[in-house]
Amino acid sequence: MRWFNNLKFRQKFLLAFGFLFASLIILVWNGLYNAGEIKNELNITFCNTIPAINLLLEIDRDLQQALVAERSMIFANASSDIFKALIAEYDENIGQVQQRWDTYVALQHTQDELDKIERFQNEFSKWKTLSQQIVEGRKADTREGRALAIDLSLAGAKEQFETMRATIDELENVTLATAERDRAHAETRYSTMKKGMFLICGIVAVLMGIVLTVMEKSVVAVMKQLVATIQDIAQGEGDLTKRVSIHTKDEIGELARWTNVFMEKLAAIMVEVNVSAQRLSEGGDEVSSAAQQIADGAQQQSAHFEELSSSMQSNAVNAQEAEQLTTKAANYALGIGSKMDSTITAIETIEKSSKQIAEAVGIITDLSDQTNLLALNAAIEASRAGEHGKGFAVVADEVRKLAERSAKSAEEITNVIQDSLTQVSAGVQLSQEAGKMLKEIVADIENAANQIHAISSATQEQAASMEESTSITETNASSAEEMAAASEEMKTQVVLLKNLVAKFKLSV
Helix, strand or coil: CHHHHCCCHHHHHHHHHHHHHHHHHHHHHHHHHHHHHHHHHHHHHHHHHHHHHHHHHHHHHHHHHHHHHHHHHHHCCCCCHHHHHHHHHHHHHHHHHHHHHHHHHCCCCCHHHHHHHHHHHHHHHHHHHHHHHHHHHHHHCCHHHHHHHHHHHHCHHHHHHHHHHHHHHHHHHHHHHHHHHHHHHHHHHHHHHHHHHHHHHHHHHHHHHHHHHHHHHHHHHHHHHHHHHHHHHHHCCCECCCCCCCCCCCHHHHHHHHHHHHHHHHHHHHHHHHHHHHHHHHHHHHHHHHHHHHHHHHHHHHHHHHHHHHHHHHHHHHHHHHHHHHHHHHHHHHHHHHHHHHHHHHHHHHHHHHHHHHHHHHHHHHHHHHHHHHHHHHHHHHHHHCCCCHHHHHHHHHHHHHHHHHHHHHHHHHHHHHHHHHHHHHHHHHHHHHHHHHHHHHHHHHHHHHHHHHHHHHHHHHHHHHHHHHHHHHHHHHHHHHHHHHHHHHHHHHHHHHHHHHCCECCC
C-alpha cells in the first residue's frame, strides 16, 4: 500500500469518498431499481388486478340481482307497477353487467384469462337469450308464457346461469391467484432488494473498514509518531537531535520533513541562544560594573557640580560687584574727562597769554635796543660836547646801562617765556593726548562694564544651568543605579534562560 501512502491527502480522501459515493450510487440504484419494479407490480395490482376483482364481484352481484328480478317477474302481476319496476331493475343490472364486463375486458389479462373471458361471453350470451325469453314470456301475461318462464328459469336458464357464474368464479380465482403471485413476487423483490442492500452495505462497510484501517495506518499512526516526537520535546528530555522517520510523499511526509527542518533550525537557534545568553551574561556583568562606575562618577560629578555651582554663584556675585565698580569707574572717568577738557582749555588760554607776553617782551626788547642805541648816540654827542656834555654823558651811560639791563632782562624773560611756551605747548599736546586716551579709557571702561554685565548674566545663567546639571546628574546617578539593578535582574533572567536551554539536547 506504499502507493496509497504516497498519495496526497486530497487524493486519499477523494479516493475514499469516491468509493463511498460509488457504493452509495450502487446502493441507491439497486434500491431505486427494485423500488421501480415493485412500483410497476403495485401499479399492475392497483390498476389492473384489484379493479378486475372489483369488476368481477360487481358483475357477479349485478347478475344475481338480474336473476332475482327475473324470477320475481314470474310471480308478479305483469300489469302492476312492481312488474314494471322489476323490468327496469332487470334491464339496469343487465346493462351494468355489460358495461362493467366491457371495462373488465379492456384490462390486461393472461392467456388463461382471455380463454375464460371468451367462454364467459358465450355463456353470458346464451343465458341472456334464455333470460330474455323468460322476460318476454312474462310480458305476454299468458299462462303459456308464464309456464315457459318457470320452466326456463328452473331448468335451462338456471343451468346456464350456474355455468356462467362458475366461469366468473374461475376468473375471480385466476385474478386472485395473479394478485397473490404479484404479492409473492413483490415480496420476493423486496426481500431480494433488502438482501442486496444489506450485501452492498456489508461490502461497503468492509471496504470502508479496510480504507479506514489503511488511512489510520498511513495518517493516524504517522501523526502519533509526529506527536510523540513533539511531545518528547515539549514534556520529555527536550532532545532536539531526534528526527521523524517518515518518508511518504503526502502532506504528513511533508509535515515530517518540515518538522525535521524545524528541529534542526530550532537546535541551531537554541545553540545561538545559549551563546547569546552567555555573552549577555558577560555583557550584563560589564553593564552592571559600568553602571556602578557611572553611578559613582555621577555622584562625584554631582559633588563637583555643587562646588562649581557654588563657585559660579560666587563668581556671579563678584561679577555683579565688578559691574558696579566698573560703572563707578566709568562715571569717575567721565568726570575726569570733563575736568581734563577744562584743563586743556585753561592751558590753551595760558599758551595764548604766554604768546601775548612774548610779543610784549619782544616789543620791550626792541625798545631797549633802541634806547641803548639812543644812549650810545647821546654818549657820542656828549663826548663831542666836552665838558658840557659830561653830565649828559653820565646820564646817557646810565640810560645805556639801564637799556642793556632791560634788554638782558627782556631776553631772559623771552627765554623763560619761550621755555614756558614750549612747556605749555607740550602740556597742551600731552593734555590733548591724555584727554584722548582718557576718552578711550572711558569707552574701554564702558565696554568692560557691558562685558562684565554680560559675564554677570552668563554667570547667573551658568549657575542656574549648573544647578540643573546637578539635578540631571543626580537623576543620571539614580538611573545608573536602576540600570545596575536591571542588569542584575537581567543576569538572573539570563541564568534562567541558560537553565531552560540546558534542558534541550542540542547535539548527539
